[in-house]
Amino acid sequence: MKRFSLVALLMMTVAVQAAPFDVTGAWFRALPGKLPAGGYFTAQNNTRHDVAITGVSSDACGMLMIHQSSNKGGMSSMDMMVKVNVPAGGQIRFAPGGFHLMCEQPKMKIGAKVPVVLQLSDGTAVAVGFTVKGATGK
Numbered sequence: 700m701k702r703f704s705l706v707a708l709l710m711m712t713v714a715v716q717a718a719p720f721d722v723t724g725a726w727f728r729a730l731p732g733k734l735p736a737g738g739y740f741t742a743q744n745n746t747r748h749d750v751a752i753t754g755v756s757s758d759a760c761g762m763l764m765i766h767q768s769s770n771k772g773g774m775s776s777m778d779m780m781v782k783v784n785v786p787a788g789g790q791i792r793f794a795p796g797g798f799h800l801m802c803e804q805p806k807m808k809i810g811a812k813v814p815v816v817l818q819l820s821d822g823t824a825v826a827v828g829f830t831v832k833g834a835t836g837k
């Protein structure tokens with residue numbers, strides 16, 4: 700009983716300590732054949748300074764880039780982004796139709812988790828496990 704309480708306390712401590720830069724809901728959309736896979740997540744900046752994502756890499760991708768989808772006059776296109784700013788105390792969503800990671804030559808299986816490293820403007824790097832989902836996002 701006493702031991703159980705200690706574990707519960709430790710778990711609560713972990714839950715309330717937010718990381719300075721937190722990434723949640725990370726997943727890749729794996730498409731059939733050799734099509735690139737889009738990567739999506741939410742980045743939360745819990746610091747009092749703006750932090751930018753300045754680079755991305757993954758062993759599961761031949762090349763990994765930051766893209767932004769846009770729709771100009773009915774024409775949808777993708778632009779390559781050098782960096783994406785996450786404002787102090789705020790969050791940025793990478794989601795279909797907006798910011799996303801573009802994984803060229805993906806080597807991934809649906810249901811698996813693949814590692815991605817995000818380089819940040821403050822010189823740190825965050826390792827994130829991306830869950831691989833299918834074309835429908837499941």
Ligand SMILES: [Cu+2]
Pocket residue numbers: 766767777799800801
């Ligand atoms: Cu793209």
